[in-house]
Amino acid sequence: MARAATAAAPRALRLLGAALLLLLLVPAGRRAAGAPVAAELRCQCLQTLQGIHLKNIQNVKVTPWGPHCPQTEVIATLKNGQEVCLNPEAPMVKKIINKMLNNTN
Numbered sequence: 001m002a003r004a005a006t007a008a009a010p011r012a013l014r015l016l017g018a019a020l021l022l023l024l025l026v027p028a029g030r031r032a033a034g035a036p037v038a039a040e041l042r043c044q045c046l047q048t049l050q051g052i053h054l055k056n057i058q059n060v061k062v063t064p065w066g067p068h069c070p071q072t073e074v075i076a077t078l079k080n081g082q083e084v085c086l087n088p089e090a091p092m093v094k095k096i097i098n099k100m101l102n103n104t105n
Contacts, residue, residue, distance in 0.1 A: 041067075041068050042068060042069065043068070043069035043070075043071070043073065044063070044069070044073055044075065044085070045073045045074075045075065045085030046085075047085065048074075048085045048086055048087040048088075048090075049084055049085065049086050049087065050086075050087050050090045050092065050093070051086065051087075051090055051091075051092030051093055051096070052076060052078075052084065052086065052096075054096055054099060056078050056079055057076045057077070057078060057079070057096065057100075058077050058078060058079045059076070059077040060074060060075070060076050060077075060086075060096065060097060060100050061074075061075045061076075061077070062074050062075075062088070062097065063075070071088070072088045073085060073088070074086040074088045074093055074097065076096075
């Protein structure tokens, strides 16, 4: 009888471990099925431009640094639909961002 109880103990621990793993995976699966956390988990800008004329820009998206990328990224959508990465440290880019922020206020 003691031997049967000892054999059942490891099986019970394995079942408990499997149940805990399933409990952890279910919420993660629900998060993955919902809204995406981030579009990309890496830097999107490999090369940047120093500046571009404001009249050619339709929209600007600024992505702060984070776990996906160690630097701030500035992605401008041009009026022709093309997306270009701008150097966030360039003085012209800082002026463009300030001007667009002031236009929205």
